[in-house]
Amino acid sequence: MIEFKLPSLGADMDEGKLLEWKVSPGNTVKKGQVVAVVDTSKAAVDVEIWCEGTVFELLVAPGDTIPVGTVMATLLEAGESPLAPRAGRGVGGEGPGPAHPLRSPLPPAGEGVIAGRRRISPAARKHAEELGVDIETVVGTGPEGAVTLADVELAIAAKVRLPKTAATPDKSAEMRRAIAAAMSRSKREIPHYYLSEPVPIRRATEWLAKVNEGRPITSRLLMAVVQLKAVALALKKFPEMNGFFRDGAFQPAAAAHIGVAISLRQGGLIAPAIHDVGDKTPEQLMLDLTDLVKRARAGSLRSSEMSDPTITVTNLGEQGVAAVYGVIYPPQVALVGFGRIVEQPWVENGALTIMPVVTASLAADHRVSDGHRGALFLAELRDLLQQPENL
């Protein structure tokens, strides 16, 4: 039996409200298929499943708000037969199944029939006591369902958000709170260091103008795409900027799934991923970026786009600033920023010239990398942007 849990939708989303199921018991599902739509403070997210199987039982009803990690459904693996349905639910409840769901997300008091002793980390227990959270109500997501410090923080965040005053929840206030929680966590946990480098951008702008000259307006490229591709290629040589810091250790990512910071017109921002940026052509990236921005603004994203970013790129140059020093989005370990393209005096081959320059910056996690490597990364990024035709 496979337990399908509400996946993490990014550091600033700890719960979601099920809007609808896209599958019914008996349906077979493929990896990556959208099985449910969950509303979060930022967007209605199409939740994709991570495995193949046959839907056995749906455990959450539309309208329910559930924390990340809640078991939403059970599935049968290929060849598995439904011999042990949960008592009282499903068909033919006479099998030797457990009397209660093994891991209900929030067992009501007095009804917590949980297999074996609950594993609770001492730090989690202490933290919960300090903050007045009943540790027995916290969902464990650690090894063998252990309750970790992170689970307690999640439960606290969910609790803090509970007093929803009016009947109409204020979406933008909710988003503000979610961003505040994630960014506070980032600044509390991640020792940031910041670097910046002026990057001459004449070759890239001229190359882009030439590429776009012969194209209809509907297939022209933006500089943002050139920058994204350059970041992805630079990451290949600097894997310590690309991945997640989890459970006290860095886990490098195999591919560059770049989170693109997109400002929302009603306020707030969201940074969903474009997958496998390093393997895509600028044309494909342009299609992906256009689609992503459109869906982010319309509030319709996929769960993998929310949970997969291995690094974030922000381009505040659009708003006219020369440089941006970002706050890393946990559990990521780096954020690359691009400022506005500025014409400035520049010395090239011993002569003074006027050069369009963009300031590239890096905010990185000092637990994972040092300034020296960060500097080399920005230098690599600068060099890649001098050969736009190779991107």
Next chain:
Amino acid sequence: MQEEELRAVVIATLKTIAPEVEEGDLRPDRPLRNQVDLDSMDWLNFLIGLHEKLKVDIPEADYAKLVTLGDVLDYLKKKLA
């Protein structure tokens, strides 16, 4: 196409990108992108919208001429003449 009609098309296209825009608040002589928060993706989508509705070709080399709402209207008027 009459000038008023053209203006209505331009404003309607702008509103598909930035629904919060109030026509009365737009100064025709001030840079459009400073008055309406448009990034380069929004700007491109705005021009694509005009291209699709009015069937005009807008080469990238002409983007620099399109700064104010007045510029956009003048440019389109000439293209449609």
